[in-house]
Each structure stands twice: as structure tokens, then as C-alpha cells.
Amino acid sequence: MSDLTTDLTKAEVAQESRNMDLLRFATAGSVDDGKSTLIGRLLLDSKSIFEDQLEAVEATSQSKGYDYTDLALLTDGLRSEREQGITIDVAYRYFATPTRKFIIADTPGHVQYTRNMVTGASTADLGLVLVDARQGLTEQSRRHAVILSLLRVPHLVLAVNKMDLVDYDQAVFEKIHAEFTQFATKLNIPDLQVIPISALKGDNVVERSAQMSWYSGPTLMHHLENVHVASDRDLVDVRFPVQYVVRPKSDEHHDYRGYGGMVAGGVLKPGDEVVVLPSGMTSKIAGIDLFDKEVTEAFPPMSVTVRLEDDLDVSRGDLIARVNNAPKPSQDIDAMICWMTNEPLRPRQKLAIKHTTRSARALVKDIQYRLDVNTLHRDQETRELGLNEIGRVQLRTTVPLLCDPYSKNRATGSFILIDEATGVTVGAGMINTGS
Incomplete structure (x- = not known):
């Protein structure tokens, strides 16, 4: 009887797990703002890592002479990342709490790897931008906020990290809060939450901080567990x-x-x-x-x-x-492109394009402007897009694409560009309109 009860309990747990809501979120920010440490803290405090993993991280931290456990070692999996102390590739991590399942995309902070950040954030429901409380907003912080806005990530959290290094000063937090809120008014950010945290100490990550009694908002984990994402998906247009x-x-x-x-x-x-x-x-x-x-x-x-x-x-x-709500097939595509390779994108260039499950070839008709993601200035004099640059481009495809504006549907409004000779993905696009 007990075995039967155990089997039923396991089946119920498995069914409940399948029915749990899923939140995909991407971390972003400047180098050394503590993204990997924060994810390590989330995994540790939500009890989502194995005991032997924690022991290995603690042993490595001690061997390096640290007087603390370096939680970034839980996520910086590449050897080159550990040697440099930075995130290079997109690291995906999975964990769950009793109320929700999570997929984390830990994206690189360095400007050289902006393309990797675009890849990790393209499917995110929420963007988590970290800033160092000592440094305040940086050029890269603004860059990542702009990219998250362009990618139409519907929810954004600004986590002001390392509050322990500024003595949990409320004035420091309020200054960064005000500066970022003003900057965000220029962007398309429907939902913004600003939270003061210390990833290393665990303040306001999973547990509320006793050091910041002046903060009355939610902890980061509480916000991640309760942010509503179901209505973000298009449930009208089939x-x-x-x-x-x-x-x-x-x-x-x-x-x-x-x-x-x-x-x-x-x-x-x-x-x-x-x-x-x-x-x-x-x-x-x-x-x-x-x-x-x-x-x-x-x-x-x-x-x-x-x-x-x-x-x-x-x-x-x-x-x-x-029948009465279908996209209009279009061969002329107007889109924002993030260019991802060293060889620049130029007019008259021919590339393969993959849109949903449809493949075709595309000709670059014109580059209208390059977007400066720091100032939002549109450089209309540019004739090419370089590595990690974003610009508005006109394409002509060999077969009609069945597309929607990216603002309406992120799945049918996006595509990738592929170098036909090498098979390498060289660009990611977000459709403005088709005609």
C-alpha cells in the first residue's frame, strides 16, 4: 500500500511539474557587475544545486585564497571564462521553486559579445539588468537596456548589485533608480522593477535584507515567481x-x-x-x-x-x-538587423534567410541607418553594419514570407540571416513591416 501511495505521489508531483508556469529570463549588464554570482546565489538559496557541486565550488574558492564561496563558478562553465573572470558565451541554467520553473540565459557583459546577448535575450520573458552600485549606470548597462527594448522583452528588472560595498546607502540606490527611470522613458519598456541587492551576501535575492529596511519592494525571487507573463503572448492572431x-x-x-x-x-x-x-x-x-x-x-x-x-x-x-486574420505574404521586408560577424553587411549582399519554418534567399536592398544604442542616434550616412551593430535594413526575398511585425508577434516577426558559403548565422532580424 505504501509503495502504491509513493507511486501516486510521484505521479502527482510529475503532473504538477508539467503544469507549472515557466519563466525565461536573461541576465545582462557590464563586465563584473555580478551576473554569474547572482545566478549562483539564486541556485544556492533556492536549493537547486547538488551538495557535491557546492563542495567543489567551495574547494576551488579556498584553493584560490578567497574568504568567501565564489558562486560565479556555478555558471561560468568555460575554462576561458573562469580564467578571465568574465562570461563569454550564453550559459543556460534551469531551476524550479514550488510555484514556477525557470530557464536562465546568463549573457555576456562585454561589448565584444553583444551578439551573444541578443541570442540569449531573444526568447526571454524578462530581462534582468545588473549595475554595480559603486559604478552606477554604464554605457553597457544602457546598451543592454536598449537591446532588451528592441527585442520587445516585456518585463525588465534593474538589480542594483553590490549594495554591501556602499554600506547599503539608500541615497546611492535612489540616484541610480532615478537615472535609469529617466533613461527608460525613451525606450519601449512596459514593466520596470528596480531592486537593491547584494548577490554575494544574499540581500534581497531570495531572502529580504535586514540591512535595507528602507526598501519596501519585493525580493528578486518573489518578483520572478509572481511576475505575470501569460498575457504577454499573442492569444488573438492564430x-x-x-x-x-x-x-x-x-x-x-x-x-x-x-x-x-x-x-x-x-x-x-x-x-x-x-x-x-x-x-x-x-x-x-x-x-x-x-x-x-x-x-x-x-x-x-x-x-x-x-x-x-x-x-x-x-x-x-x-x-x-x-481565414479572416492571416498575415499578408511579402517579399519586401523592412527590419532591424543585429549583425553578428566580422565581415560587414553591405547593400547588394545576398544571404540565406530563415523565417519560422520557411527558408529562402534574400538580397540587401538598402541600409537606412545604423542605430547608436548608447544615444539612440540614427546614423543615416552609414553604408554598412559592422560586428555587433544594429541598423534598419530593407530586404528582398526570393519567396514571400508569412510575417507579422515583431511588435505584434516575436515568433513570426523575427528571422535569421545565414552565410550560404559557410552555413554560419550572421544576423538576427526583427521585422518592422512587410509590403
């Missing part, structure tokens, strides 16, 4: 890029034909009338399958298989949408 045509080989399912993919927008239900683009053929949804069971609805970011009542010609790269 967008379902087809990734794979599902045709089982077994005799039992020889008549089965479904279309697999991730829901990028809206809510899909059996009986809904839909259109398949770019063909324009219409049908109704016969059913929606999730793993080995049928579901009554699908919404972002669920990965499902959609079955249609009619046998239409549907293949990878097509898009299923509502």
Missing part, C-alpha cells in the same frame, strides 16, 4: 508554422495525416475554420494531438500536431491561420 508532416508508417495509423509544429500565436480549437498559406486553401481543424492524446485547444508555446478535415497540400514552411 499563427501555426508547419514544421513537419506527420505520416505514421504503421498499419494501425496508415490513414493518419497531421501537421506538427509550435503554436506561435492565437488559440487553435477543433472545428475552427483555417486557411493554409501561401496556397490560400481553406479547411477546418479536425483534431489536435499532443503526444499520445487529443486536446481541446492549443496555444503558445505548445508543440502539437494539427489534423485538418480536408486532404490539402501542406508542407514544411506553410502557415496555418484564421
